[in-house]
Amino acid sequence: MDAVLKPVAKPLERKTPDQLHRPSREEAEAAVRTILAWTGDDPDREGLADTPKRVVKALSQLYSGYYEDPAEHLERTFEDVGGYRDIVVVRGIPFHSHCEHHMLPFIGEAHIAYYPAEGVVGLSKLARVVDIYAKRLQTQENLTAQIASVIDDTLAPRGLAVMLEAEHQCMTMRGVQKPGVSTITTQFTGVFQDDPAEQAKFMTLVRGKGF
Structure with missing residues (x-):
């Protein structure tokens, strides 16, 4: 079943x-x-x-991301990939965004993986999606959800994994003032959501132990 x-x-x-x-x-x-x-x-x-x-x-x-549509960058896909249907991982995409609560920066990296359904998208387009949403006032949780949602809606992959790691200046420059603390958020769909082994595979590849 x-x-x-x-x-x-x-x-x-x-x-x-x-x-x-x-x-x-x-x-x-x-x-x-x-x-x-x-x-x-x-x-x-x-x-x-x-x-x-x-x-x-x-x-x-x-804040230029308010005036760009990230879905437009995902519309063109390539099906001539020799029948490749295994995992595609783009890791270590640097980004900087601004906390919507204090308008202070949070800076980090995004990692994206997906299992293609019909074709693959240009790798730079995934980085472009991260940049567009990051160049808006954000929470890290919402930023993660927006990235995952547009990729899932546009590409309809068999599975999608998104992970963001960032340090928030609203936590290091003010308030508790704890530099070096990072926040990790994730979003999984499809095979990643249903199979813990796929999540573990994604984490292994992101941490650089899979090659």
């Missing part, structure tokens, strides 16, 4: 940028000036005069 495959848990629906009012660049720069004054510094002094422009420019890069 075939096992019943449980669907991947879906991340919560959020309003898209098109559904929200986006302040102008000038309004954003004015907000930065306000924060600079709130800290106790003079936003008009020479060293800070252009800081609002620089901050807004930097934020437009750090």
Whole structure:
């Protein structure tokens, strides 16, 4: 009797940028000036005069993921792979994101594995998916779920494994101030979800003991 495959848990629906009012660049720069004054510094002094422009420019890069659709990068697949249907692992994808609670960075690596169904996707596209979702305000748990959900929906693999490892600056720079502490989150679908041996295989390959 075939096992019943449980669907991947879906991340919560959020309003898209098109559904929200986006302040102008000038309004954003004015907000930065306000924060600079709130800290106790003079936003008009020479060293800070252009800081609002620089901050807004930097934020437009750090949060550019809101304006990209990760599914578009997964639409093209390759079926001419000599009948290959075994595991595909992309490990050690570096990423940096920002905690939605404190807007401080969390930095780490993502590891993705899947069993192809009809074809394989370009390896760089998986890294692109990680980057797009990481360049948004996030929790690590939601980031993991979003990556898994879009890959599972678009590629429909026989199994998918996603693991993120990261250090959160909201835990090392403030609060309990414990540097070196890492957080690990995982999401499994298909054969990975139903077979602990497949999960163990994934972990072995991620830790570099499988080659």
